[in-house]
Amino acid sequence: MSNIKRFFKMMMKYRKEHLIAIVLLTINGITYSMEPFFTKSIIDVVIPQKNVVELLKLTGMFLTVIIIEKVSKLFSDFVYSEMGKSFTFQLKRDLISHLQKQSGDYYCKMKAGEINNIINNDVDTLEDIATKMLFTTIKDIITSVPIIVYLFILKKDLFLVLLLIYPITYFVQKKFSKKIEYYSIQARIVLEDYVTIINEFLKSPINYVKLGNNTYFKNKFKESEEKYKKYGIKSDKVYSEYITLSTMTNYIVLLAILLIGGYGIIENNMTIGIMVVFIQYSSKMVIPILAISQANVRIKQSKESVDRIFQILDSRSSISEELAASQCGINNGEILIQGVSFSYDTREILHNLTMLAKAGEKVAIVGESGSGKSTIINLLYRLWDFKEGNIYIDGVEIHRFNINYLREKIGIVSQDIFLFHDTILNNLTLGNADISMEQVIEVAKKVNIYNDIVNLDLGFNTVIGDNGVKLSGGQKQRLSIARTILKNNPIIVFDEATSALDNHTEMEIEFHLLDYFKNKTLIIISHRLKSIVNANRIYVLENGMIKESGTYDELIQSKSLFCSIFNLQF
Incomplete structure (x- = not known):
């Protein structure tokens, strides 16, 4: 026809x-x-x-x-x-x-x-x-x-x-x-x-x-x-x-x-x-x-x-949901990546990658630009599908989850922040009527942006312009962090999420959010090694492969790739 x-x-x-x-x-x-x-x-x-x-x-x-x-x-x-x-x-x-x-x-x-x-x-x-x-x-x-x-x-x-x-x-x-x-x-x-x-x-x-x-x-x-x-x-x-x-x-x-x-x-x-x-x-x-x-x-x-x-309506996503089962749920947020390899066109991005983030742990992924850090998050969020290996969340294959449900359970704070041409309040709640004003104020204080907001003429009702053009880079990142916290996801990813913040502000926000992160699985991607000092485990990537892993102290003592990145930065 x-x-x-x-x-x-x-x-x-x-x-x-x-x-x-x-x-x-x-x-x-x-x-x-x-x-x-x-x-x-x-x-x-x-x-x-x-x-x-x-x-x-x-x-x-x-x-x-x-x-x-x-x-x-x-x-x-x-x-x-x-x-x-x-x-x-x-x-x-x-x-x-x-x-x-x-x-x-x-x-x-x-x-x-x-x-x-x-x-x-x-x-x-x-x-x-x-x-x-x-x-x-x-x-x-x-x-x-x-x-x-x-x-x-x-x-x-x-x-x-x-x-x-x-x-x-x-x-x-x-x-x-x-x-x-x-x-x-x-x-x-x-x-x-x-x-x-x-x-x-x-x-x-x-x-x-x-x-x-x-x-x-x-x-x-x-x-x-x-x-x-x-x-x-x-x-x-x-x-x-x-x-x-x-x-x-x-x-x-x-x-x-x-x-x-x-x-x-x-x-x-x-x-x-x-x-x-x-x-x-x-x-x-x-x-x-x-x-x-x-x-x-x-x-x-x-x-x-x-x-x-019709070219759009007839296009089929390369991400398959054939195996999705409605009864599969995410409660604890444990993530196991096992033997995953991924290529884009003919270029291999990840090779035989295996890593574990237990429920409630803070896991960091570091490496030079182009080593494959953000690709891991894209696969976890199912923006792309891998051909080899598997990813498990709470022991369930990632392909078994409905994609919309999976993405609702993973909160991502990226350096590439998207904000609506709308009020600060709507950008924080995304129209969720279950989030009270008291919760919004509490989280705004924790991420150290409450004073900035109330000093504006319209406070939380201030329209911030296209993609937050009226805000500084640090303010946009703090709003993005607050928005993710309000969503209350069991899994949270920080992808260079504090790149626009100074060290003092970053440490202050992390201190205020210790209780909130206690029962969350936290994955941090960062070039700033001070951001991942307290991680339970750090994975060091090079050319799409894990070269080493361990705690901060263990990796410093090994004097290998992690240490060379550390020395380059400081």
Whole structure:
């Protein structure tokens, strides 16, 4: 089944709304097609007879038909507007939900601008097609049927002349549809790069300024902008040419009616009313034909959008949940990594890795950059799946856990902190109504950020800007630590979580959180060896392998790799 057919099948979920809209549009189409009938009757019958009563009667009926037509159009607009918004919002939710299930390698291949373009531009494009264009086409078909029948009965020879002219529209549409489709696709491809560059800037505008190389960004932006502009203009130009030529059909029809109708009136073979009816009906007939042909072009234009949306919805995560069992739970948080090897593409990141973090222990992982420390956390969080070895949590294979449940049980405080453009309170609680204000204040004090918060004008209700732009690096890290503590996870990972804190603040926070960490399994990744002095066990990584392990004192005495890292740092 083509993606276009799948798309329209998705629309069939709104059968009730479709039915209501079609009834309203049928009423609208019938009343719309009745209008010229009243014009003919008034011109050919009432005026020659000078019948004022009949004139008032017909104009009253005409007004009633117009009111019914406009009201039915109004309510049909309401129906497809509500349906369109419901459809697009649901589609966006489905896309985001699907993206949340993807593995890390998926995001390594996809551009942020491409995803943004699909969720926003592509989905919004389909809203118009799924509702307004679809219903307009249905209405036009309903409208054109009684018009064709009435014109055929009214004046067969003139109708047949019009019938010979209308196929011009079809050939014009056929000529331009492929060109429009080609340029639309090219414009969308270039738009992805254009949006990606804008997103890169908006993600951290302050850092862009600090980078100091504005010329590079401007040139990169201008180059992408020119490409998008080029294909966008070509697409608009071809579409405008198509609309212009299609509209010319209307004038050709009008001229044919004036020529043949005028001659018929001169020869007394036709009344003025009939000619007026043909002029009115021909415009009403041309509009549906143009709308139907334009709908075909719009569907071709949107094909790329539909394909890209289904490309996301059809993508399958490389992380399998086939073995997941709902009864598996995490209580103590003991972690055993046994003989795990992991490669990204052809590059081996971890080799035959074995390590243990008992429940309630503080375990540290150290090593030079690129040694595989963060990869271990990614595997534990199941952003990627390993091919060899296994990971056990509380004695259960990690693949047996539902992924969402697993991630809820692991709290991660990373150096790459994400904060919402929202209040401090909402960033701390993440909307969890079970977290009391007393708990928030208590944790804020423990991580040494309470005074910073209450000194702000709005305190905990202060909006911190995009990704916490109004906060310092240390404040953002302390908020991230507080947020993780409030989640109360049995397993907590600190991945360079205190890199923006000075030693005194770090030691103070650790002291205040001793009771909280007592029953938690704590994994610390750090280049700052002072952060892991009190760890129950330290694993030293080199090139994806554990070179040594032990307590801080044991490793210092061994005078090996750990000691060399220690000496390099101090």
